[in-house]
Amino acid sequence: xxxxxxxxxxxxxxxxxxxxxxxxxxxxxxxxxxxxxxxxxxxxxxxxxxxxxxxxxxxxxxxxxxxxxxxxxxxxxxxxxxxxxxxxxxxxxxxxxxxxxxxxxxxxxxxxxxxxxxxxxxxxxxxxxxxxxxxxxxxxxxxxxxxxxxxxxxxxxxxxxxxxxxxxxxxxxxxxxxxxxxxxxxxxxxxxxxxxxxxxxxxxxxxxxxxxxxxxxxxxxxxxxxxxxxxxxxxxxxxxxxxxxxxxxxxxxxxxxxxxxxxxxxxxxxxxxxxxxxxxxxxxxxxxxxxxxxxxxxxxxxxxxxxxxxxxxxxxxxxxxxxxxxxxxxxxxxxxxxxxxxx
Numbered sequence: 001x002x003x004x005x006x007x008x009x010x011x012x013x014x015x016x017x018x019x020x021x022x023x024x025x026x027x028x029x030x031x032x033x034x035x036x037x038x039x040x041x042x043x044x045x046x047x048x049x050x051x052x053x054x055x056x057x058x059x060x061x062x063x064x065x066x067x068x069x070x071x072x073x074x075x076x077x078x079x080x081x082x083x084x085x086x087x088x089x090x091x092x093x094x095x096x097x098x099x100x101x102x103x104x105x106x107x108x109x110x111x112x113x114x115x116x117x118x119x120x121x122x123x124x125x126x127x128x129x130x131x132x133x134x135x136x137x138x139x140x141x142x143x144x145x146x147x148x149x150x151x152x153x154x155x156x157x158x159x160x161x162x163x164x165x166x167x168x169x170x171x172x173x174x175x176x177x178x179x180x181x182x183x184x185x186x187x188x189x190x191x192x193x194x195x196x197x198x199x200x201x202x203x204x205x206x207x208x209x210x211x212x213x214x215x216x217x218x219x220x221x222x223x224x225x226x227x228x229x230x231x232x233x234x235x236x237x238x239x240x241x242x243x244x245x246x247x248x249x250x251x252x253x254x255x256x257x258x259x260x261x262x263x264x265x266x267x268x269x270x271x272x273x274x275x276x277x278x279x280x281x282x283x284x285x286x287x288x289x290x291x292x293x294x295x296x297x298x299x300x301x302x303x304x305x306x307x308x309x310x311x312x313x314x315x316x317x318x319x320x321x322x323x324x325x326x327x328x329x330x331x332x333x334x335x336x337x338x339x340x341x342x343x
């Protein structure tokens with residue numbers, strides 16, 4: 001009897017389905033320095049929570065969970081109902097397995113101590129970035145970082161377990177809730193993206209080994225802040241315009257970063273007169289995206305220093321952020337330096 005190997009005809013189906021996120025995580029587990037499966041489980045828990053949050057977002061306008069919640073977070077920002085919902089979903093998911101000892105969230109004033117001294121990992125997250133955009137159907141996202149605790153397992157968590165520089169991250173990622181839902185993450189060995197197939201309830205590998213273009217022709221900045229930012233920033237933006245670069249600013253950090261990561265470009269949120277230390281949070285926004293950027297060949301800076309080298313001094317510390325294609329970030333840094341020395 002003649003036989004032949006099975007070869008799926010994806011041209012007939014119209015698409016090619018990649019490996020599932022769960023299978024991909026399992027296949028990469030041995031790459032981790034501590035291959036006990038705990039980090040893999042945390043990534044699965046985050047993926048599960050993101051599916052639930054994705055569902056909540058999709059029905060937000062019909063279930064009275066869009067709009068303001070009526071309270072403010074530690075940043076003094078008005079909390080949206082979905083901020084609170086997403087925070088609850090992710091915290092619940094991360095509490096169940098026992099791998100995590102503490103959570104840092106944008107929505108909570110203090111570290112959430114899970115009273116689990118056997119947990120080896122700390123998760124820092126912005127459960128729902130850009131949530132005010134949900135009312136007008138603009139893309140929003142979740143950002144997360146995972147650190148391995150530095151104090152002995154079995155002891156209570158200490159400040160040094162949480163206040164680690166971004167270079168100590170063991171994993172970081174984001175979920176983009178847009179025209180499709182994507183989860184992008186790194187464990188320090190490249191960046192991979194997964195697209196959510198809603199009818200199957202699974203994330204499938206769609207963007208393997210993401211590599212950021214070395215240069216780009218897109219700049220992302222809130223130009224409404226022009227009168228509040230330094231001459232160096234304004235001079236760089238004018239130079240971009242002189243070269244007919246495209247201005248693209250969604251106002252959702254994950255969405256702006258994702259586009260520039262794939263297509264090339266720079267995202268800038270500089271220090272301003274009203275926010276001289278910057279606006280974005282170091283621990284669970286800048287560090288996470290900086291780790292991903294560097295793993296994809298891009299660069300992340302506060303205008304002078306590598307983001308991942310900054311040692312945090314407070315839980316909700318803010319920082320300026322220049323992140324994206326290597327050439328563009330270095331150009332922006334040069335403009336900042338020139339403006340400082342020009343009388």
